[in-house]
Amino acid sequence: MSVEVKIFDQLADVAEDAGDALSRGQQPILYDRMRWFEMTQKHCGNGRTPLVVRAMQGDSAAWMFLCRTGKRSAEALTSWYTLAFDIVRRGEDRGLIEAIAGDLGDLARISLAPMASPARIVEGFTAAGWKAFVEGSTQNWQLRVPDSFDAYWAARPGKLRSTVKRKAKKANLEIRIHRAFDEDAWADYQAIYAESWKPEEGSWDFMRDFVTEEGEAGSLRLGIAYQEGRPVAAQLWHVENGHATIHKLAYAESAKSHSPGSILGEAMFRHVIEEDRPATIDYGTGNEPYKADWMDAPRPLYRIELFNPRQPAAWAPLLKRKLSALVRRSATD
Template structure:
């Protein structure tokens, strides 16, 4: 007689974790740099985000596991049963975090269980900024598990497709208006540019001084950016650009380059130097260095729909925002009704 054994599927385990330390223990290295290709999907991004930007906010991290596959959805608790993504204005893309290799069907199972788990903690949750594919997956999971979902546009996201291109090839694809503008300004202004690929204390001090005197609003946490620059410098992914005129630092840009993607995080110039166009000159130098030396497949100009980005980039993409209302919660129902009546976002 031949014995037939039924396949036993792993059970799904779900719990809320209250700290990133617990996540680290649960993940066992699967959210580290050498495993997760995306900067925003790592513990070494989430930890300073919480510690530097939201130090007083409790965390409620949905941790769901099925065998070797796991999901973590990091939420900060804003009180009054409202949760938000553990993200900030520095986070260009928030997403559910999976162990590498988790297949699509298992991801769906894990997301469904996370949506049910979070009903016990929150009446409303706000998730942003999301890639459209991540927004769609989260939308399906929460809508199927007792949540009303409102999906809205959050921000534009500009990219340039640069696979196989050095700077000259990329530059030939730019508009004649941009190329002529850069050429004219190069003739008129004695601006020198330098790109740092490792953390340099003096260069960073210049970056902070420029930012403090620029047209930009007060930075949310220069300490966060300092920590980021040090970490990425140590990893070899930092590209910090400085433009000087007459020996004075007048423009700065913070980029990272990793896994075929160059990301422009922050840039600033002194408003008093506008006539010399140091920001434009530095942009040309940064693009030249990154394209000739790093050869990325994609350049991301961060989130925002500033007109100048269209000159340097090829494609306008979107980031999405999900507002989630727990329909099994009286508070969630009330907030959903108030939003529908007001026809405007109830919370940001």
């Protein structure tokens, strides 16, 4: 059976072509859904033109969501909010990735990140004549959730448990955990963020859309800690299909001595483990030292750089990559 491949430069056309194949009901991973790509393009697209390739064979289909960065270059259609990128699939993708690579022959270079499992894309593009280079991009700390919160908490470092117990008595925080969008809670979240060490939010419009829609779907967990009525710490989680992700956290610098972030963290883990009972929890991307206190271990996330040797524009960067690989290999010999 032949593979049908189609290329799109408008997300509305992708959505119409896909039907419900890229909906929440069909795609269990948040970052694989049509709506996620639509919000990314709308709020974080920076004027980039989408480049989406769909390959279909029988009931199986695969989509690669890219955006153009130049006449002969493209990258994953992601933003700083995208914690995982991959080919989006329906059914088996055998042969479909190679077909996608074959129809991207006018490109010289493609960059994809962050990826947990690059092997299948590398295999498919290599089969189509592309050259692939895989390198570490960042890390994703994860936790295999035990049977109870008590078991989880007992396994945390003693210093963390002691700090939370000691500071909680003095801080006297009121903690509210919201499972739906709430205007007052959202205003408090923004106030905390403004008082925190965090850089300016990339797109408040994206975040509001995300929180609103995930609240409607029942997957939002927004925790706010108050001290004498003043919001001092916040955590934004997403819980769905047996998995929880900690997307955002912040605390007011003025309340730092009370460790409101740690106190709220303990409450959030207790709530999610006891109420939602996910199999796994992850701490987004990044290798900040504090994550080791709350998680089991990190897993690597990768960047794939793909070069098409049939395009002259790929020759110089491809040669540079090959020379760099030789230098690194010589240094370790």
